[in-house]
Amino acid sequence: MPNLVCQPKIRGMPGLLVVDNLAHTYPDGTKALRGVSLTLTRGEIVSVIGLSGAGKSTLLRCINGLVHPTGGSVEFDGQAVGWDAGSLRYLRRKIAMIFQHFNLIGNLSVLSNVLMGRLSYQSCWMQPLYSFSKRDREIAVTALDRVGLLNEWDKRASELSGGQQQRVGVARALAQEPRLLLADEPVSSLDPLTADTVLGHFVKIVRQEGLAALINLHAVELARKYSDRILGVREGRCVWQGPPDDLTTPVLKRIYGEEYDG
Amino acid sequence: MTVEKASGMALHPRVERPYARTANLIKWFVGLSLVAYTALAVVHTEFNPLKLLAGAASAKEILSEIVRPDWSILPLLLKLMNETVEMALIGTLLAILISFPLSFLAAKNLMLGTVAGRVVYAMVRLIFNVLRAFEPMLLALLFVLMVGIGPFPGVLALGLHSVGMLGKLFSESIEAIDPGPVEAIQACGGNRFQVIWYGVLPQVAPTFLAFSIYRWDINIRMSIILGIVGAGGIGYCLLQYLNLLQYSKVSTAFILILIVVTALDSASAWLRTRLGQR
Ligand SMILES: Nc1ncnc2c1ncn2[C@@H]1O[C@H](COP(=O)(O)OP(=O)(O)O)[C@@H](O)[C@H]1O
Ligand SMILES: [Mg+2]
Numbered sequence: 001m002p003n004l005v006c007q008p009k010i011r012g013m014p015g016l017l018v019v020d021n022l023a024h025t026y027p028d029g030t031k032a033l034r035g036v037s038l039t040l041t042r043g044e045i046v047s048v049i050g051l052s053g054a055g056k057s058t059l060l061r062c063i064n065g066l067v068h069p070t071g072g073s074v075e076f077d078g079q080a081v082g083w084d085a086g087s088l089r090y091l092r093r094k095i096a097m098i099f100q101h102f103n104l105i106g107n108l109s110v111l112s113n114v115l116m117g118r119l120s121y122q123s124c125w126m127q128p129l130y131s132f133s134k135r136d137r138e139i140a141v142t143a144l145d146r147v148g149l150l151n152e153w154d155k156r157a158s159e160l161s162g163g164q165q166q167r168v169g170v171a172r173a174l175a176q177e178p179r180l181l182l183a184d185e186p187v188s189s190l191d192p193l194t195a196d197t198v199l200g201h202f203v204k205i206v207r208q209e210g211l212a213a214l215i216n217l218h219a220v221e222l223a224r225k226y227s228d229r230i231l232g233v234r235e236g237r238c239v240w241q242g243p244p245d246d247l248t249t250p251v252l253k254r255i256y257g258e259e260y261d262g
Numbered sequence: 263m264t265v266e267k268a269s270g271m272a273l274h275p276r277v278e279r280p281y282a283r284t285a286n287l288i289k290w291f292v293g294l295s296l297v298a299y300t301a302l303a304v305v306h307t308e309f310n311p312l313k314l315l316a317g318a319a320s321a322k323e324i325l326s327e328i329v330r331p332d333w334s335i336l337p338l339l340l341k342l343m344n345e346t347v348e349m350a351l352i353g354t355l356l357a358i359l360i361s362f363p364l365s366f367l368a369a370k371n372l373m374l375g376t377v378a379g380r381v382v383y384a385m386v387r388l389i390f391n392v393l394r395a396f397e398p399m400l401l402a403l404l405f406v407l408m409v410g411i412g413p414f415p416g417v418l419a420l421g422l423h424s425v426g427m428l429g430k431l432f433s434e435s436i437e438a439i440d441p442g443p444v445e446a447i448q449a450c451g452g453n454r455f456q457v458i459w460y461g462v463l464p465q466v467a468p469t470f471l472a473f474s475i476y477r478w479d480i481n482i483r484m485s486i487i488l489g490i491v492g493a494g495g496i497g498y499c500l501l502q503y504l505n506l507l508q509y510s511k512v513s514t515a516f517i518l519i520l521i522v523v524t525a526l527d528s529a530s531a532w533l534r535t536r537l538g539q540r
Binding site: 089 | 442443445447448450451452453455461467468
């Protein structure tokens with residue numbers, strides 16, 4: 001099956017992220033991605049939907065090099081991404097990630113967790129000491145304030161509720177001062193009401209800061225509500241993309257299979 | 263599923279096990295050998311409860327001295343007990359210093375990625391296993407011969423053996439961490455050191471501390487025993503009182519050891535539960 005869509009660059013606006021024909025085969029032979037192309041412009045919020053196992057996580061993880069793509073290329077901010085440690089470190093400074101299970105360090109304080117977003121800026125001799133520059137600490141405090149958790153700064157991260165933990169995850173990502181946010185099912189482990197609140201808050205911040213975001217979502221409703229554009233992934237390929245209003249039942253059947261009802 | 267299997271077995275009894283007879287013979291042989299060996303062991307060890315009773319009667323004199331501990335030697339014993347605790351402390355610290363960095367090299371989840379990593383992993387694991395196999399008592403004998411009588415050989419013996427023990431426990435707790443935070447640190451742009459220092463270390467620090475305290479606790483008890491082969495501390499003194507038949511002094515030493523070991527035991531248990539709850 002050929003790639004159906006390859007978003008052209010929007011007039012005059014260079015793509016912030018240009019993914020071309022990205023492919024990944026896991027060492028065990030699983031072809032998780034079979035050539036996905038997409039373009040993200042500044043300030044754009046794009047959701048990726050699809051069945052579990054469709055390759056959504058692999059797509060996101062290939063973009064920041066947590067998984068090395070076995071084919072295709074990624075261009076970020078006009079520069080082709082190399083997969084050596086040096087360029088990955090720079091890339092990951094500018095592309096922050098938010099995880100389904102938050103991936104906070106439970107034993108550390110909330111503020112320490114947010115400071116992890118400053119690791120790539122931390123000077124060499126401060127690294128063993130768990131110490132951060134005044135500027136780094138100010139940025140972390142601002143980020144924590146941004147998600148409304150400043151009062152909880154010295155609690156242990158594991159003491160917070162799920163929704164609060166994900167907000168710490170968002171603050172950690174913001175502390176990186178990124179250009180792009182990758183979110184892998186950021187609200188899937190939260191109850192529906194909290195999920196909507198947390199995602200809404202996240203999207204609001206992304207808009208206010210003028211950032212771009214690529215969000216894997218489990219719930220079609222949330223994708224419709226919060227994104228500028230939606231990408232449908234099926235069996236490692238991008239089978240559809242368009243604005244939320246075009247996401248009709250036939251389209252959903254194409255993404256999720258004929259059994260889809262909703 | 264299980265029921266089907268069971269009924270299948272009943273329909274074809276023993277068909278799948280042509281060697282059943284031989285297997286049965288071997289079972290009987292092994293069983294009888296074990297019984298015979300146990301009987302032999304009873305004879306060889308001269309196991310005889312009656313002898314114990316007779317001995318107790320003749321030990322009346324010893325007992326009468328033992329119930330009258332000699333408190334005049336208490337200051338000296340306290341000094342030696344302190345030496346024993348210090349031996350254990352330095353031995354344990356030495357072990358922590360060596361096994362802490364090594365344990366990261368012996369953790370599967372950090373090392374199996376590359377060929378070089380696998381080689382280092384296998385080597386460090388081997389070192390831990392060898393060190394653990396050497397009983398502290400044997401090591402102490404060796405070090406007494408090398409550096410002479412005193413607490414220092416005891417420190418070395420406890421230290422080396424503990425490197426093996428702590429290294430194994432440390433690396434196993436590293437292998438049990440949640441990979442999620444580690445990945446988050448990578449995604450934040452952390453370098454290799456930061457991934458270990460911020461992603462792994464905070465997860466294992468409480469366990470490391472608990473294991474270390476526990477090891478110190480064990481080493482205190484062990485260093486008393488090590489004194490008997492000449493490795494300093496209260497154990498060495500105890501041996502001399504025994505040789506000189508000064509049972510009231512032996513008794514004082516016993517009481518002191520009992521009190522100190524029990525106190526430190528509960529202190530370490532308390533500390534470890536505190537760590538667990540944190
Ligand atoms: N580490 C891995 N090793 C082998 N196969 C994997 C691994 N991670 C994911 N896969 C497989 O790759 C495919 C895509 O997975 P994933 O990207 O996690 O999908 P999604 O996030 O859409 O649920 C699935 O078939 C999955 O089983
Ligand atoms: Mg996934």
